[in-house]
């Protein structure tokens with residue numbers, strides 16, 4: 001799957017940097033509209049069945065070192081960053097709730113955070129298109145949105161999901177099968193081929209081996225290639241050339257020792273919430289606002305764990321098969337925004353790391369808990385994180401193999417995140433106790449790399465406009481997790497894919 | 513202790529009988545000495561080429577009920593041993609019980625160095641059919657450092673004469689000349705390479721040049737007063753070497769049911785290879801004895817109930833030494849390796865030698881460490897209290913990650929999530945996902961020895 005070959009000296013209509021949730025859908029849309037498109041991806045290309053069902057051997061993560069600081073440092077690597085044709089969608093968890101309309105207007109409604117410059121209806125139209133194109137499994141009736149329909153029936157609940165359903169029912173909360181970006185029945189995906197029904201293997205985070213899970217390499221990228229786009233794996237973008245009007249005239253990239261230049265008319269930077277701002281800061285461009293790298297956000301992703309009498313074997317089954325949206329506005333939490341709750345099935349290394357880091361355990365308790373792996377189960381949240389100017393990504397003095405300075409991210413929970421964390425611990429502990437868990441404890445965790453190049457109305461406070469265009473470099477557009485003005489409680493990937501299609505459409509209509 | 517079964521392969525013109533004396537010296541081991549096609553009791557089977565013999569060997573491993581095995585290949589048999597070891601290390605189905613290889617004066621997978629005049633002479637021996645007594649005597653005597661005692665010499669001569677001429681010719685003309693090196697990466701499986709002090713073309717120099725580089729970890733041992741027929745010439749020394757090697761691998765032996773599952777068609781080749789690589793003993797690392805002692809003590813505090821804290825500590829050391837990292841580090845700590853060196857130094861400075869302390873005293877120190885109460889000035893050689901708290905978090909994560917990822921740990925906790933899809937067109941996954949339901953194939957929790 002690499003597509004039509006374009007010569008580097010040809011001026012292509014668009015170069016897309018990064019092939020994840022932000023890059024792939026727009027590459028497909030632009031190619032379908034007849035534009036010549038080259039997508040440059042730092043990582044390699046995988047066939048789905050090459051993925052490894054082993055936590056340490058999975059080779060789909062961005063493992064180049066990043067520095068993490070602040071009062072609540074967030075983990076990178078396998079916690080949130082992918083590398084490869086398909087980006088972080090190779091290993092994402094496929095949990096795909098839709099964004100809540102109130103979250104897009106947080107500032108107006110609560111005075112906190114930021115409003116999105118994109119109307120909710122507009123976003124939902126694109127989200128429905130993404131859901132239709134990729135195939136989502138979910139419940140027949142969604143308790144928090146009567147109009148919603150999913151194409152495929154939900155996947156089997158696992159033991160953790162059953163426990164959460166039991167616990168929620170006992171304390172009067174609503175929970176249901178989660179919307180999951182996977183197909184619970186075999187599906188023919190246009191230009192890719194068969195995506196087989198989910199087999200409950202539980203290794204989504206190591207890469208789905210039968211293409212049941214939505215990933216860009218099994219959906220939008222084959223579509224893009226079929227419409228003439230070229231995907232070049234193993235191409236690391238390191239620089240740009242400019243013309244005398246300050247427009248980017250070529251994208252400079254490295255393959256091993258060699259450097260190449262691809263001439264182009266427009267650049268879509270979709271390298272993710274860390275690499276996108278890092279590249280801009282290293283090159284010193286698009287940052288007159290001083291906003292590049294600012295407002296780094298990571299969802300509050302606290303987990304609560306417990307031991308059950310039953311044999312749970314939580315690694316079986318799609319890991320997050322139950323959801324509750326009841327806490328999207330927890331009235332008594334003293335915070336703006338809210339959080340989603342999901343059931344958790346994690347593999348042993350992930351659990352072990354969570355216990356050792358997030359729960360500060362060692363010694364007898366740690367080892368006994370791990371030996372009891374088959375009786376453990378957990379629940380977790382995805383909670384709003386407000387943009388704070390002092391939570392930021394900047395550059396460390398150390399450099400990488402390309403001579404670029406490494407990213408340094410300083411992230412601290414502020415009062416709002418602390419309030420969400422506190423509230424969620426209480427609620428989840430109640431649910432877990434009601435479900436029959438013993439030795440209940442919490443694990444601190446934050447997830448996703450959001451913000452850092454936010455979109456907004458004006459060049460003073462934002463890096464790109466509502467259409468993803470840089471306020472400064474006329475033919476530079478950004479579309480990935482970095483443009484989010486606020487975190488939204490919903491997990492990000494569905495929204496990123498929707499924005500990606502929208503960015504492409506706005507670009508196409510604005511062309512002379 | 514579960515001892516691996518020894519699967520023994522003989523040399524050209526020999527048979528499984530050549531191992532009799534070595535086997536007598538290894539009474540605690542199950543040994544299976546094969547007769548390759550055209551030799552010994554299999555002389556009537558004509559001949560087989562190298563690939564066919566390697567396939568038969570792989571099938572023998574699959575068919576053996578042993579939970580673990582080691583291949584011992586002598587001369588010609590060594591070529592097949594290396595070919596099968598490479599296939600096993602790459603994750604081939606059904607070969608996950610193979611733990612290691614002993615090569616004895618072994619022919620390499622590349623062309624065997626052999627004087628052409630000698631090759632012609634040996635081919636000439638069976639120009640008229642079976643090899644005669646004179647030729648067989650010449651062959652046996654030329655391959656021993658000193659003349660063998662008579663009963664052994666007679667047995668060796670009889671084996672040569674029993675060989676099917678077509679098998680003899682096939683090895684000399686084809687098998688020994690075939691070059692398989694292109695198919696073999698560095699083999700991630702421990703190997704012991706044995707050479708005879710008086711051997712010619714396949715002596716120590718050839719072993720170091722042709723066989724050792726094919727293995728990631730291979731140790732070379734030279735047996736004194738032996739030429740090429742080491743199993744006949746020096747059975748005491750050879751048996752002792754094999755026993756030492758096999759004992760060193762005992763910790764890699766997995767419980768039977770788990771080993772079967774890992775070898776099964778429910779596991780993909782890439783997944784199996786990754787897990788098998790972790791089964792190998794830890795690589796040697798360059799930490800000092802004092803640093804190692806402190807890491808062992810920390811490991812024992814973080815996971816108090818370990819069968820072998822020393823082994824796990826060495827795995828942690830190798831992992832930190834690699835500098836691979838996990839994609840990030842705390843911004844207030846130096847790069848991992850340096851942070852570890854300084855963290856260990858700080859711990860020893862403030863505690864006056866951590867490893868020597870009483871366990872409960874160590875535990876108290878770690879409580880204070882985690883609370884950010886213990887450290888030195890950040891003088892470029894030590895870590896501050898705040899840094900120590902973060903470093904100790906890294907240490908916990910690294911130790912526990914290394915432990916949980918071991919196949920033996922997975923077996924102990926009853927984890928089978930690696931066996932969710934082989935290389936076939938449909939992945940197996942799980943049919944049952946609810947609590948208290950287990951599928952027939954799933955391994956029940958099983959304690960490791």
Ligand SMILES: Cc1cc2nc3c(=O)[nH]c(=O)nc-3n(C[C@H](O)[C@H](O)[C@H](O)COP(=O)(O)OP(=O)(O)OC[C@H]3O[C@@H](n4cnc5c(N)ncnc54)[C@H](O)[C@@H]3O)c2cc1C
Nearest residue numbers: 018020022042080087088093094095237480481491492493
């Ligand atoms: C373990 C895990 C579980 C997750 N689970 C969920 C979930 O259940 N639901 C959900 O909604 N979200 C989930 N996410 C988050 C989701 O995967 C990301 O939000 C999303 O993929 C981000 O999209 P992106 O386009 O911003 O970046 P990515 O998808 O990360 O794509 C960026 C791409 O750019 C490439 N790149 C970077 N720099 C360069 C360069 N200089 N040159 C060339 N290429 C470059 C990278 O290699 C990468 O392929 C999860 C993430 C992780 C890690």
Ligand code: SF4
Nearest residue numbers: 198199201202204208
């Ligand atoms: S649980 Fe389903 S979606 Fe996830 S990796 Fe397995 S088959 Fe794919």
